[in-house]
Amino acid sequence: TNSLTMAWRLFKNMSEEQQRYEKQLIFEHPAFVKLCQQLLRDARRMTRGDLVFSLHALVNLGVPQNTLLVQTLLRVCQEKLNQLDNRCISVLATTLARMDKDKNVSALQAGLQLLVEQRISGIRDIFILQNLMKCLGKDAPVFLKKKVEMAVVREIDGLTFPNALRMFLACAAMNYCSLPILNPCSKKIQENVHDVPFRQLILILEACHTLLYRNVQLFSALADYVNSTTYLWDKRQIILFLSACETLGFQPTELLDNFAEKVTEDPDFLNLKNLLVVLRVYSRLNHVPRVQKHLFFETLHSCLNKCLPQISNTELLKAVYSLGILGYLPHRALDELLQKDSKDELILSDDLKEQHTMMLHCVKRCMELDSPSFTKPAFVLTENLSSLVSLNLRKAQEALIELLGDENMFRQNVQLPYRYHIDFEIRMDSDRKKVLPIAATDDYPDSRVQRLAFLFAPVSAFCLGTTHPQGKLAMKKRHLSKLGYHVILIQNKKFQEMKNEDAIEFLRRKIYSEDAFAFPGATLQDNN
Numbered sequence: 001t002n003s004l005t006m007a008w009r010l011f012k013n014m015s016e017e018q019q020r021y022e023k024q025l026i027f028e029h030p031a032f033v034k035l036c037q038q039l040l041r042d043a044r045r046m047t048r049g050d051l052v053f054s055l056h057a058l059v060n061l062g063v064p065q066n067t068l069l070v071q072t073l074l075r076v077c078q079e080k081l082n083q084l085d086n087r088c089i090s091v092l093a094t095t096l097a098r099m100d101k102d103k104n105v106s107a108l109q110a111g112l113q114l115l116v117e118q119r120i121s122g123i124r125d126i127f128i129l130q131n132l133m134k135c136l137g138k139d140a141p142v143f144l145k146k147k148v149e150m151a152v153v154r155e156i157d158g159l160t161f162p163n164a165l166r167m168f169l170a171c172a173a174m175n176y177c178s179l180p181i182l183n184p185c186s187k188k189i190q191e192n193v194h195d196v197p198f199r200q201l202i203l204i205l206e207a208c209h210t211l212l213y214r215n216v217q218l219f220s221a222l223a224d225y226v227n228s229t230t231y232l233w234d235k236r237q238i239i240l241f242l243s244a245c246e247t248l249g250f251q252p253t254e255l256l257d258n259f260a261e262k263v264t265e266d267p268d269f270l271n272l273k274n275l276l277v278v279l280r281v282y283s284r285l286n287h288v289p290r291v292q293k294h295l296f297f298e299t300l301h302s303c304l305n306k307c308l309p310q311i312s313n314t315e316l317l318k319a320v321y322s323l324g325i326l327g328y329l330p331h332r333a334l335d336e337l338l339q340k341d342s343k344d345e346l347i348l349s350d351d352l353k354e355q356h357t358m359m360l361h362c363v364k365r366c367m368e369l370d371s372p373s374f375t376k377p378a379f380v381l382t383e384n385l386s387s388l389v390s391l392n393l394r395k396a397q398e399a400l401i402e403l404l405g406d407e408n409m410f411r412q413n414v415q416l417p418y419r420y421h422i423d424f425e426i427r428m429d430s431d432r433k434k435v436l437p438i439a440a441t442d443d444y445p446d447s448r449v450q451r452l453a454f455l456f457a458p459v460s461a462f463c464l465g466t467t468h469p470q471g472k473l474a475m476k477k478r479h480l481s482k483l484g485y486h487v488i489l490i491q492n493k494k495f496q497e498m499k500n501e502d503a504i505e506f507l508r509r510k511i512y513s514e515d516a517f518a519f520p521g522a523t524l525q526d527n528n
Contacts, residue, residue: 001050003035004057011061023062040069043076051076052088056095065099074104081111089115090128093135097173113140120147126155126163130170138175145176153180164188165200172207182213190221198237201226205244216465219245223252230258235269238262239277246281249470251463256282260289260296267299272307275300276315279322285463286474288326297323301330308333313340314356321359324366325471327478337363362475365418369479376484380451382425383415392492393423396456399503400424403511408437414453416483420476424454425485426511435511452511453485456492467491 011022026032039054046054055073063070077084077092084092093112099105116132123129129152136144152167159167168185171178189196189204196204201222208215226233226241233241238259245252263270263278270278279300281287289296304319311319320337323330341360368374389397389412400410404426411425427441428434428450441449461473469477469489477487488510495503 001046001054001057004039004054004061008057008060026061036063036069040072043072044079046076048080048083048085048088051080052084052091052095056091059095059098065102065105071104074108078104078108078111081108081115084115086119086123086125086128089119090125090131093131097131097134097137109135109137113144117144117147120144120151123151124155126152126159126167129155130163130166133167133170133176134173136174138173140174145174145178148174149176149178149181152178156181156184159184159188161188161192161195165196165204169200169203169207172203172210175210177211177213182211182215186215186218190218193221193225196222196225198233198241202240202244205241205248209244209247214248214464216250219248219250219252219464223250223255227252227255227258230255230262235259235262235266236274239274239281242281243277246284249285249460249462249464251285251287251466251468253287256285256287257289257291261292264292264295264299267303270300270303272311272315275303275307276318276322279304279319283322283325283471286326286469286471297326297328301328301333304330305332308336314352316340317356317359317363320363324363324370325475327366327370327475329367329370334363334367361419365479366475369418369482374482376482380483381417382411384411384413389413389423392496393456395496395500395503396424396454396490396492396507399500399507400426402500403504403507404435406437408439409435411438416480418479418483420480420483422453422480422485423456426452426454428452428511432512451485453480453487454490454510455487456490456495459491459493462491 007026011019011026014022043051051073055070055077058070058073059065065071089112092108096105096109096112113136116136120132123132129148133148133152136148164185165188167181168189171181171185204222205219207213208218223241223245226238230238238255242252242256242259260282300323304323308316316333316337320330320333393412397412401407404410409426412423414422414425416422425438427436427438429436430448430450432450436449455473455476457469457473462469467489473489477489480487490510495506498506
């Protein structure tokens with residue numbers, strides 16, 4: 001056991017290339033073969049500590065799981081499971097977490113789960129609890145996860161930073177969003193953010209995504225740290241971090257601006273794979289750099305043109321779609337996409353066909369509405385889909401009736417050209433002083449009427465913790481403005497939480513406020 005453990009300790013500190021070479025030398029060494037044979041003979045006579053540490057070392061050295069030696073040690077562990085102390089259980093749990101499911105592994109995990117259930121109340125070692133959480137995994141029953149949570153919470157006050165980091169990731173391994181564990185761990189991570197290795201930064205964000213844990217303060221602390229130390233990181237690492245933020249719907253504004261500058265200064269690192277990630281991140285988060293925005297998107301456009309000879313149909317569609325959402329039309333790539341579409345060369349797999357069809361419709365919509373030659377129509381043809389509103393809009397409907405005095409003063413479920421839909425439409429006089437009845441303004445040209453479009457959007461349509469709309473919602477707002485509407489975006493969840501009188505006052509301010517009639521600032525397309 002000592003020989004195997006020492007071999008593993010030396011082995012784990014080597015580089016990946018060194019490990020491959022040393023692993024071959026170890027496996028071919030005659031002494032290693034003899035050692036394994038002796039281990040196989042003596043397995044049932046070994047002490048509990050030697051047994052689990054030998055299995056741990058063999059698995060980590062890469063001895064195949066289907067060998068007689070590993071399978072024998074797994075079976076002996078099953079036989080001696082009740083004799084294992086808490087430390088041995090911890091080591092065994094760590095080992096099993098690294099192994100593939102098979103008959104013996106599954107049986108041992110099931111037995112370990114029962115043992116943990118019996119002993120969990122007496123375990124005080126936070127390190128052992130972390131290992132058990134990883135081993136129990138996401139398939140553990142909820143009542144057992146709750147017991148583990150209670151055991152951890154008892155010891156949470158004395159948590160060190162390394163343990164806080166490991167405990168945070170252990171919750172993800174168990175797929176259990178325990179706020180009494182995650183919140184203190186999150187605070188400890190924020191306090192020691194400068195000591196978090198880059199790989200751990202990514203793992204933290206991935207854990208938050210797995211657990212549906214949304215902590216804006218934690219995300220901001222991590223983003224501020226990466227932004228203040230960008231000189232330490234490779235640009236590909238920053239792309240990886242931004243991609244993890246995008247998955248969470250979190251917009252690290254300063255880091256995105258900083259990275260945009262790096263792209264314009266040195267775009268050569270942007271291969272096709274990195275380019276597609278960058279386009280996806282900036283489009284979904286609806287982020288246009290505050291300075292040199294045109295240069296940034298022209299740089300991405302130039303990189304895309306260089307990639308056109310080797311780009312696949314799907315990648316081409318995704319790239320043009322991402323730039324289109326931001327209001328930028330990459331002419332050469334767009335021409336190639338439309339040529340492929342006209343020749344029916346955009347062969348798409350069945351499982352993604354619906355998504356790709358939607359993206360293509362969106363690109364064509366952007367071509368028309370974001371074109372510099374597009375002019376606002378004098379009349380916009382609309383259609384009432386239904387007089388009924390969904391349950392989540394009932395409160396808004398009632399508030400508008402209370403505020404405006406009559407259902408005839410607004411329209412609901414309005415279908416517009418280009419497949420756009422708005423929840424409620426209100427029309428006002430050109431001086432923006434009073435709301436006009438819908439029927440009385442149907443024949444008025446838009447120059448005499450101000451049209452308000454209310455969009456009640458889910459929280460997920462905005463960047464996390466903000467009222468900044470994500471890409472598709474921002475594009476819809478931009479296009480409705482092109483059609484002559486003043487768009488008012490409302491987070492429906494927050495609106496539903498308001499008292500009735502507060503909801504009415506909120507809508508009053510939105511309708512009569514000067515801000516409601518301010519058109520969005522210049523888009524990229526204005527100078528494209």
